[in-house]
């Protein structure tokens with residue numbers, strides 16, 4: 029039996045259809061105005077959503093960026109620090125600038141005062157955990173662990189057993205040995221290629237150095253296969269994954285799609301890291317059970333922890349893995365920048381070599397004990413950290429744990445806070461002739477200050493509660509290897525490659541075009 033539904037349909041007259049059309053137009057206009065007003069709010073969309081908490085009068089100034097995306101594209105390129113610096117300069121917001129990336133609220137300080145206030149405040153002692161960091165289990169390691177008892181105990185343990193002056197001194201000989209191996213590798217490379225690409229050599233040296241103090245392991249420079257290739261592959265993959273700007277960190281509704289395949293790759297990597305590091309822990313256990321022989325690397329330290337601090341195996345893997353990961357690239361990247369500067373500034377190089385010679389004489393190899401007598405070399409390192417900080421945005425951002433203020437500005441809990449250290453160290457008002465490479469400035473009283481985090485004019489290791497715990501170890505390593513490489517060689521441009529100082533910000537700020545140069549053993553020129 030058929031039913032008659034015709035009474036449901038009202039025939040559309042011309043009058044009705046024009047009514048519907050104007051209704052649709054009105055709806056579009058309202059939607060457009062809502063999006064537009066949100067978008068135009070200082071700092072963009074993510075800040076507009078919170079505008080009920082930030083009275084427009086005290087709203088933090090900042091660019092709107094693209095509708096919905098905000099400053100997404102600034103983070104997709106490799107010069108984010110420069111883009112953010114020129115924005116805050118042009119908007120006169122160096123004290124504090126707000127911006128959005130998707131639904132994430134950001135603030136950035138490009139000024140020592142606001143940077144200090146932010147980094148030293150306990151309100152910013154947490155880190156935003158990116159999906160990749162979480163998937164790689166780094167929330168159980170020091171760098172991303174939430175601010176609290178677990179994080180504090182990891183800092184305590186590593187401060188005592190890995191980063192204390194005594195421990196750093198203890199590994200001095202091994203550092204020197206690795207430096208000598210690097211010298212040999214450079215000679216081989218010159219003989220074979222006629223030039224040297226230092227990046228690879230510095231990377232092997234740096235990885236070996238961390239592997240030695242953390243796992244008690246050292247790999248042969250020449251025999252680059254087997255386990256070394258494996259660990260190198262794991263570190264590189266982790267570096268790439270953490271450096272990727274992941275859409276789903278800022279557009280949570282895209283999370284399940286895993287558009288960039290980050291989650292999948294992280295899970296594959298974690299499986300491999302678990303096997304690799306798990307085996308090293310097991311080998312240590314077996315060795316201790318069999319021989320009762322305890323080496324004094326960091327694995328043994330963690331295995332020896334008392335009941336109250338004992339870590340589960342998976343936490344131990346996360347902690348050990350992070351150390352390898354954090355300690356390798358920063359040191360190698362900084363040294364590559366330093367050597368590039370030496371090639372570009374032969375007069376500075378000669379002055380540094382004269383300083384080394386005056387301390388060691390002609391024949392004695394430079395060692396850890398000489399470092400306090402090499403202040404000009406340290407000044408070169410500081411000037412390189414100023415001009416090419418490995419973490420121009422201090423690597424990993426901070427997160428506001430609760431509502432707080434920076435100066436007069438209200439900052440809601442959950443805001444991601446960054447410091448543009450690169451902008452501060454390139455500010456002519458703070459650093460006269462900031463674009464000039466002038467290590468001498470650090471020999472003058474005005475700039476003779478600690479770079480370990482107390483003075484935000486130059487704080488390449490961060491500052492406050494989450495300041496880099498490896499800063500003294502990193503600096504001692506760079507100082508010694510730099511002295512060894514300068515003592516042995518004169519550094520020159522290679523015939524076919526100019527030194528190109530273009531930057532590329534991944535997880536750290538690397539040379540976009542790796543340094544390829546020539547060396548001549550000193551005394552032979």
Ligand code: HEM
Nearest residue numbers: 170171354355358419422488489490491494495496498502
């Ligand atoms: C030239 C060498 C290095 C530089 C420039 C550097 C830079 C940094 C920076 C900027 C931070 C963030 C600090 C902050 O948020 O205030 C950091 C954190 C960290 N660094 Fe380094 N670092 C270096 C070497 C090392 C080494 C050798 C290790 C370990 C072997 C290490 C381990 C860590 C860890 C674990 C954190 C996280 C600390 C936390 O969140 O509590 N770093 N580093």
